[in-house]
Amino acid sequence: PGIVLCAVRITIVRTNDEVGELTEGFNVMIHKIKNYVSSISDMNKDLEKKVVERTKEIAEQKEEIEAQKEEIETQLEMVINQKNTIEVQQYHILDSIYYAKRIQTALFPPETVLSNTLSDQFIFYNPRDIVSGDFYWHAEKDNKVYIALADCTGHGVPGAFLSILGISYLNEIVNKTNSQNTSEILGKLRESLISSLHQKGEEGEAQDGMEVALCILD
Secondary structure (H helix, E strand, C coil): CCCCCCCCCCCCCCCCCHHHHHHHHHHHHHHHHHHHHHHHHHHHHHHHHHHHHHHHHHHHHHHHHHHHHHHHHHHHHHHHHHHHHHHHHHHHHHHHHHHHHHHHHHHCCCHHHHHHHCCCCCCCCCCCCCCCCEEEEEEEECCEEEEEEEEECCCHHHHHHHHHHHHHHHHHHHHHCCCCCHHHHHHHHHHHHHHHCCCCCCCCCCCCCEEEEEEEEC
């Protein structure tokens, strides 16, 4: 919609009668109409300007919203990809840890072996993690039974590494030496661990090790 402007001429009449008054009133009316039309025209121009500005502003906001939407969708896709990557990595890590558990469990003496050696015994083994730094050990040599319980520093995988070291060294010390004294066996175990972990007693180095209870039954 628009406004049609018409050119209106003012009538000039120089009389003092009723026609003159009527003409003068007509001229006043024409003047007011011109002002009114001019005012409406200015308002219309201002309104059109505001409409253009508002339309531009809405278009810019729309572009900004679309850009933000694209960015959010990109970030969401990135998060989903990262989640999938983490799940795959977690699967492989857990798969490796469960395989490590099989190896660690295989190193423990079977309960049937302990039952044949000791009639009155039980095992309570409840690791906090999948693999553990706690281990139990058993060996037989020269009519003697060797039993050990140990608690390694650390939990989970680090503790499990130390437990494998402890089991391996105990087997080596008992089976390849003539040590039949508990303190001597633990002393050799301590020396082997210190040597393997390259511990020199220096300040700030890792204090990895284990606490072991060892019994020899004749």
